[in-house]
Amino acid sequence: MDLAVQRVLRPGSFEEAVRVMAEHPHALPIAGGTDLVVQLRDGRRAADVLVDLSGAGLAFITARNGVVEIGGATTMDAIANSREIRDACPALAAASRLVGAWPIQCRATLGGNLANASPAADTAPPLLVAEASVHLVSADGDRRIQLSELFSGPGETCLRPGELIRSIMIPTQHLQRTVREGFAKVGPRWEQIISVASLAHRFELDADGSIREARVAVGSVAPTPVRARAAEQFLAGKPPTAAVRREAARHLQDDISPIDDVRAPAWYRRVAVSVLLDRALTEAADG
Amino acid sequence: MGSVTVSLVLNGEQRTFEVPAGRRLLDLLRDDAGLTGTKEGCGAGECGACTVLLNGLPVPSCLVLAASCEGADVVTVEGLGGDRPLHPLQRAMVERGGVQCGFCTPGVVTTGAALLEHGITEPLEQGRRLAGNLCRCTGYSKIFEALQAAAREPGDD
Ligand code: FES
Ligand code: FES
Numbered sequence: 441m442d443l444a445v446q447r448v449l450r451p452g453s454f455e456e457a458v459r460v461m462a463e464h465p466h467a468l469p470i471a472g473g474t475d476l477v478v479q480l481r482d483g484r485r486a487a488d489v490l491v492d493l494s495g496a497g498l499a500f501i502t503a504r505n506g507v508v509e510i511g512g513a514t515t516m517d518a519i520a521n522s523r524e525i526r527d528a529c530p531a532l533a534a535a536s537r538l539v540g541a542w543p544i545q546c547r548a549t550l551g552g553n554l555a556n557a558s559p560a561a562d563t564a565p566p567l568l569v570a571e572a573s574v575h576l577v578s579a580d581g582d583r584r585i586q587l588s589e590l591f592s593g594p595g596e597t598c599l600r601p602g603e604l605i606r607s608i609m610i611p612t613q614h615l616q617r618t619v620r621e622g623f624a625k626v627g628p629r630w631e632q633i634i635s636v637a638s639l640a641h642r643f644e645l646d647a648d649g650s651i652r653e654a655r656v657a658v659g660s661v662a663p664t665p666v667r668a669r670a671a672e673q674f675l676a677g678k679p680p681t682a683a684v685r686r687e688a689a690r691h692l693q694d695d696i697s698p699i700d701d702v703r704a705p706a707w708y709r710r711v712a713v714s715v716l717l718d719r720a721l722t723e724a725a726d727g
Numbered sequence: 728m729g730s731v732t733v734s735l736v737l738n739g740e741q742r743t744f745e746v747p748a749g750r751r752l753l754d755l756l757r758d759d760a761g762l763t764g765t766k767e768g769c770g771a772g773e774c775g776a777c778t779v780l781l782n783g784l785p786v787p788s789c790l791v792l793a794a795s796c797e798g799a800d801v802v803t804v805e806g807l808g809g810d811r812p813l814h815p816l817q818r819a820m821v822e823r824g825g826v827q828c829g830f831c832t833p834g835v836v837t838t839g840a841a842l843l844e845h846g847i848t849e850p851l852e853q854g855r856r857l858a859g860n861l862c863r864c865t866g867y868s869k870i871f872e873a874l875q876a877a878a879r880e881p882g883d884d
C-alpha cells in the first residue's frame with residue numbers, strides 16, 4: 441500500500457537538505473524510515489512532503505581530537521561494526537545490535553532512533569551515559585546540545601521546524617582508567633522487541649574495586665530515557681557488594697516513573713530495571 | 728499523488744521506474760517490476776518475509792521508501808543466484824527441507840545469503856541475525872542445517 445504522501449524531495453547534499461527543509465516547514469525528514477514508514481502507514485503521523493536524507497552524506501563515523509562523531513543517517517549495523525565506537529562507547533555498539541533484528545539494523549539510523557524520541561529508544565541510554573552531544577542544523581544556524589536536552593516527552597523533541605540532526609558526538613575515553621560499561625534490555629525475547637526496560641552503565645573503578653564514578657541511564661521507565669542520578673550518587677565511592685547493590689536498586693526507584701501499558705505493568709518495569717542494575721554491578725565486582 | 732522516478736540496479740539490470748511518491752520498495756518490486764517472490768507478511772518490519780538485499784545488506788522492503796532507492800543496488804530472491812539458477816543456500820534449503828509453505832523463504836534466503844557473504848558462520852550468531860525472519864512451518868532446524876551446508880560448500884562464489 442502506498443503511503444499518503446504527495447512528494448518526496450531528495451536533496452543531494454546536506455546543505456541542500458537544510459535549504460529544502462526551510463522551504464517546506466511542514467515536511468518530515470526521512471532517513472532509514474523503519475519507524476516513520478510504519479507511523480505514516482498507520483496514520484500516527486502524516487506529511488504531504490518527505491525529505492529523503494539518503495543522498496545528504498549523513499552516513500559517517502569519524503574519530504578525531506578526542507571525539508567520535510556519528511552522522512545522523514549512520515545505520516545501527518555500521519555502528520555495531522565500528523571499531524571507533526566499540527572503543528569510545530561499547531554500550532552503544534551493543535545496543536545497536538539489539539535494535540530490531542539484523543535487517544532493521546541495516547536500515548535504521550541513529551538520528552532516526554533519537555528523533556523518534558521513543559522512551560524505549562535503545563541507543564539513548566548508552567549515549568546518555570557517554571554524555572553525548574547532538575549537532576543540530578537549520579537554515580537559521582546551528583547549535584550543539586546535550587543529548588539529555590533533546591528529549592522533551594514521549595515522541596517529542598526540542599527540534600525546531602526545519603532542524604536536522606547532523607551528527608552525534610561522543611567524547612572518547614581515557615584508556616588508562618578501569619571502566620566497566622555495558623547495555624542490557626528486558627523484553628519478551630532477545631531480538632526484535634521493544635524494550636520493557638533497558639539500562640546502560642559506565643562504572644569507573646578504583647584499584648580496590650570500588651566505584652569511583654557511576655553513570656547509569658535507563659529506558660522505557662520514564663517519559664524519556666533518563667540518567668539515574670539518585671542511584672549514581674549513592675554508588676559513588678562504594679564497593680559493589682551485595683548490600684550496596686540492594687540499596688542502589690532502592691535509590692534507582694526514585695529516578696524512574698514507569699507506566700502500565702500493553703507491553704508491561706509499571707511494577708514489572710521497576711523490578712526489571714533493578715535486576716539490570718544488579719547484574720551490571722555484579723559483573724563490575726567480578727571484573 | 729505526485730510521482731517520482733527511481734533508477735536502480737535490480738538483480739543486476741539497470742532499471743527505471745515511475746512510481747507514486749509514497750510507494751514502498753516492496754510494492755515497486757511486486758507491482759511495478761513483477762517480482763512477486765518477495766512477500767508481504769506484516770508490513771511493519773516484524774516478520775522478515777519482505778527482506779531483500781539493498782546495497783548488499785538485508786533490509787525489510789516494506790519499510791523502505793522506493794524513492795530513497797535512487798542509484799541503489801537491489802537483489803531479490805529471483806536474482807540471488809546471479810548467473811546460476813540457484814544460490815547455494817537456495818539449493819541447500821531445497822535439499823534439506825528448509826522450505827515448507829515457502830512464505831518466509833525469500834526473506835530467509837536473502838538474509839541467509841548476506842550472512843554467508845559476510846562470513847558469519849557461527850550458529851548462535853547466525854540465529855541472532857536470522858531472528859527477524861519468522862517461520863511458522865519449519866521449526867528453523869532445517870534452515871540452520873541448510874545454512875551450515877551452504878557455508879561448507881567449496882567455491883560457492
Ligand atoms: S512484511 Fe516486511 S517485515 Fe513483515
Ligand atoms: S516455510 Fe512456511 S513460514 Fe517458513
